[in-house]
Amino acid sequence: KQWYQRRVAITAGGKTGGKYDRRMSFDDVKDERMLVMVDKLCVWMGTILGEKLNRENLISQIRNGAFMCRLAEEIQEAVDSYKNTADEPGSLPRKAPQGYKLDVSGRSMEARENVMKFLNWARELRVPESSIFSPDDLLKLKGKMNVVNTLLAVARRAKDCGMAADIDAPPKIANAFQGLEEKRKKYRLRLCVDTTA
Numbered sequence: 001k002q003w004y005q006r007r008v009a010i011t012a013g014g015k016t017g018g019k020y021d022r023r024m025s026f027d028d029v030k031d032e033r034m035l036v037m038v039d040k041l042c043v044w045m046g047t048i049l050g051e052k053l054n055r056e057n058l059i060s061q062i063r064n065g066a067f068m069c070r071l072a073e074e075i076q077e078a079v080d081s082y083k084n085t086a087d088e089p090g091s092l093p094r095k096a097p098q099g100y101k102l103d104v105s106g107r108s109m110e111a112r113e114n115v116m117k118f119l120n121w122a123r124e125l126r127v128p129e130s131s132i133f134s135p136d137d138l139l140k141l142k143g144k145m146n147v148v149n150t151l152l153a154v155a156r157r158a159k160d161c162g163m164a165a166d167i168d169a170p171p172k173i174a175n176a177f178q179g180l181e182e183k184r185k186k187y188r189l190r191l192c193v194d195t196t197a
Contacts, residue, residue, distance in 0.1 A: 023141035024059040034145070040167050041151055048074045059144055063106035065114025068151075069097040072121045075158045079125070082161035092161070093124035112139060119150075127153045 022028065029035055038055055046053035049070055053061060061067050076096035083089045097117035104110040115135045122132060131153035137143030152167055159165040 023144070024063075026055045026058075026144070029145065034148075037152060037167070038148055041148060041155065044155055044165055044167055045071055045151070059138070059141070059147070060106075062147070062151075063138060063141075064101075064104050064108070064111040065116075065118055065138075066100055066102045066104070068118040069100040069114055069121075071154075072096045072118055075125075075154070075161070075163060076121075078158060078163035079161045091124070091126065093121050097121050107139060115139060122150065122154050122157075125154065125157045127157055 026035060026038055029038070035055065038058065042053035042055065042058055045051070045058075045067075049067070051061070051067075073096040076093060079092050083092055097114075097120075100114045100117055101110040104114070112135055115138055119132055119135070123129070127150065131150055133143060133146040133150045137146040155165045155167040159167070
């Protein structure tokens, strides 16, 4: 079994220091409905960017943040078109993330800057703060489902701005992601309390 996991990791980009890094795959996600949402997200992002994405390579592809900034550039075109045609579009980003670095390591400061640029853009897109992942969720692989939740929220906002997106979650999955968001809020609140004490 270990041989198979290493082989899958090497072919899927889940290789870290020559070893299989389970944190980059979705092997530990047991809820099949959530995996369906990950698959839908991969298809949506891959179609927009002309890349082949799947469960095995999603995290490794987006880890340095550049891929997400490219996605933001594509969505920004739909946002700009929406702002020009909508009666009251509200506050939306004026431009996609600028000056991001393409070929950087997933654990570098440049990667952190890329991720922060994307997250700031997502906030301007009016993705709820409760849906925004922490940079360490991606950079240190602490919460890949939080990352997926953010990208799904971005996709929903892109859909609101007229971009095609087949990412609607069935109610049970939406509730599961909402539960995930509530856990994150409690954790962040606990961190704030611990640091002030």
